[in-house]
Amino acid sequence: MTRAKIELGDVTPHNIKQLKKLNTVVFPVSYNDKFYKDVLEAGELAKLAYYNDIVVGAVCCRIDTSENSRRLYIMTLGCLYPYRRLGMGSMMVKHVLNYVKQDGNFDSIFLHVQVNNEGAIDSYKKFGFEMVETKERYYKRIEPADAHVLQKTIRLPSTPLVNGSVSHTKTNGYDAGSQQNNIMFYL
């Protein structure tokens, strides 16, 4: 049999409901309207993943400019249960890596993952992510509440930032972990 067709597609105001449905099923936390409003503006940073023309996964990222660096933060990346281990996650991670490479101006990519989500942790490690920190009581309403921070360094931190090359003026409203607890990975 030929391989199934897998591809990425845009999130639009017309199909955003599919993303919502997907996230409701895949992640144990629910996201507020602001999340989805921003996703619509995110362009290549938010993508739906199609398996044989059916939406089965999605990835949503944003650019984080806190801590004096420009980092890509993966907010959600997940796939419906029956379609796991079929290359959907890899496709989405590759898309993110590719985006970062094309942009050429990121220091790192990072994300939070629930400590018991070993499948996801292993997968990310294969893509060169490292566990850099564990935040206790990161999630508010789910167990276990602790989260690892996984990070893939793109540019060595020793490389000094050229002053003014990156805008640090404003973060875009998310304060990772502290207020929204919206960071999950299901691969």
Add this chain to the structure above:
Amino acid sequence: MPPSNPLPPKENALFKRILRCYEHKQYKNGLKFAKQILSNPKFAEHGETLAMKGLTLNCLGRKDEAYDYVRRGLRNDLKSPVCWHVYGLLQRSDKKYDEAIKCYRNALKWEKENIQILRDLSLLQIQMRDLEGYKDTRYQLFMLRPTQRASWIGFAMSYHLLGDYEMANSILDAFRTHQMKGPYDYEHSELLLYQNMVLAESGQYERALQHLQKFESQILDKLSVKETSGEYYLKLNRFKEAEGIYEDLLKRNPENVLYYSKLIEAKQLIKAEDKVAFFDEYKKQYPKAIAPRRLQLTEAQAQSSFENLVDEYLRHGLYKGIPPLFVDLRSLYADPMKAETIEKLIIQYIDNLAKDCTFGPDPSEVKQPASALLWAYYFAAQHFDHKKDTDRALHYIDAAIEHTPTLIELFIVKGRIYKHAGDPISAYQCLEEAQAMDTADRYVNCKCARYMLRAGHIKRAEEMCAKFTREGVPATENLNEMQCMWFQTEAAASYQRLQQWGEALKKAHEVDRHFSEIMEDQFDFHSYCMRKMTLRSYVGLLRLEDVLRAHPFYFRCARVAVRVYLRLHARPRSDAPQTAEPDTENLAPSELKKLRNKQRKAQRKAEQESALAAQVQVKREQHHKARQQQEQGDPEAPQLDELIPEKLARVEDPLEQALKFLQPLRILAADRIETHLMAFEIYFRKEKPLLMLQCIKRAWRLDSDNPELVDCLVRFQRWLEESLSGLHPNVAAVLKTETQPMVLGRSALQIAEQSVSGAARHAAALWAARALRRLVPDRTEQALRLVTSLDYPDVTIQSCADVLESLREGDFGECEAVIERYVEACSARFPYAIAFKPAPAPEASENHSEETTPLQPKEITANN
């Protein structure tokens, strides 16, 4: 007065300029010149000038004045062809074609050879299908202008339409040999194919075939040549040649179902095995074609062979994820063996896919994609829905939704399952969910709107459609303009269920007007097609227009209209508008306060809405203006009366109106028994015994067992028993003889009693019980026993709902307790159907308008 009132040269020049202005649409200038002539007292009553002034005014939309002037002009100069022609043009612009034809004929009396008038006349005649008249006119045109191509073609076609194929063919032959001189272009090719069509319609296939072969090289439409010659070979039993043709055609398009069936005909295959083997061959030859694989399933008769074939077909479909797989196979379900085989296979797939991702039980088989299980669930849900097994259908669709909640099709099917189970509310909610998942999908949008209409949420349906209609115009207006008939027929039926008679009639009239408009639109093609030589399509168009109102959309809207008019005849709307002013005196202060609050809110809302409506109005006017400017080509189109629901519901002659809707059906849908039964209802109320008889006889010929027809017969016989003596003896004699074969000497009561004892089906029981109760109220109990039994083999949600409605309408007198028990029994039988659920408690929340609970349970039935 002189016969033709000649003007002196100066005025005559002015008159010519009026004509020119009219042709160039410079109407204002035309009026100026007319004034210059008419202001001279000597010519103040000059007929032709007056007529032209009228015609010009008509083009400026001043219809009444136009008629005045044209008539006055004609009176002053009855022998002027110009005046008659003008009067004809005026009538034509008003779509009064019959009148216009008379005018043209008068004009021709005074000027026999006026080409323009003859041409106009011929167009009207073909539009009105006055074929004899058309032939005469085309003959005259032909004699006057024998060198023009159109003269020949029109002349030939007039004979063709009258069925004189020989003559038509000879004219075309003569034209071809004497008139046509290269190049052999598209028009020449079409003419040849038209001639060939004439020959074929005359039944001379041999000649048609020779004609086709002779001119093959000059005909550009090669596909047509192939297809028609294949057809001729089959008709002439020249099977070998036919075989070759259809094999060639299949090479062009191996998906054409018709070619396969023709090829089977040519190969004279009769036995199922032979046909299956035939398709095997073509499957090998065209491995990518779907048609031979699907057709093979229809032909396969033996269970084992069918199972193998359908197994392969299903596996491929599920592997590929073909959404309409079930719809594709549904027609096979007519054979119970095939349905069972499919069920067995699909359940086996589901088991194995869930375990090992394989179709078969062997886990080492090729693994299937993760979506295969999903599509298998999806198929199973539709399969069990088709079997009316709602529980299992819901089980599988829920399994599918749990598997992949992002697939829109699943929610559509879930909605359909609820619809079939008699719950239009849950049904439309599912569709709403599906719609929200892809708001750019017009198909789902329309489906959702339709489900909303079925559930009685007309406003919401309009809002749903508004997402795809033009902005700034109310959705209903745009849908009407676009002749969106599925919406309008559904809305008509929905309003009927909601007992909003006026609105229902408005929608029905709108649909009716679309059909009239389509007939009108035909007019332009009479000259256009002749010019462009698309004669085959033109004849097809004429034949389509002849039976236009046979279209199901018309049938449905006519049925709504007739039923509503019958209802309005039985219970005319009282003229006093109902005031909904609540009685405030008897309210407790707190309730009063609540009421006031509510009123204030309502007022505020109304204000907002009217502000919005005003905006919309402005936009609409702009839109209309823009359109009027666009449509300047036809400023003379007659304005139709606005359809106002309130007025329609207060119609004075409902039976006449009902007849207007029914008349086309009596000719075009004479094969549907409903047509005659509806006609009977109308004539019964009009007390027209001979027409009643006609309806009953026609219905009888179609299906003498129809329970509604038997009821009509009972009522008719009853009516005769009471009124026969008062009729003219000749009429009475006819009625007696003609009813005898149906009545067989029985009294109305005897017919009713016989139908009671013979009632084996649910509908028959209802009609028989109702007839019995009507004739002998003492036997209510017997009638009720008959009607409330659920032991009929064909009990459906709809048939139970019909019974319930009849009980509630009081057809069996007061019977509250019976109704209650009946509702309980039905709801046990059909647990999902909301028709048998107790009425929901009135909405507590103030914000819910009547839109939230628009339906009384009794009106909701399963609409399949």
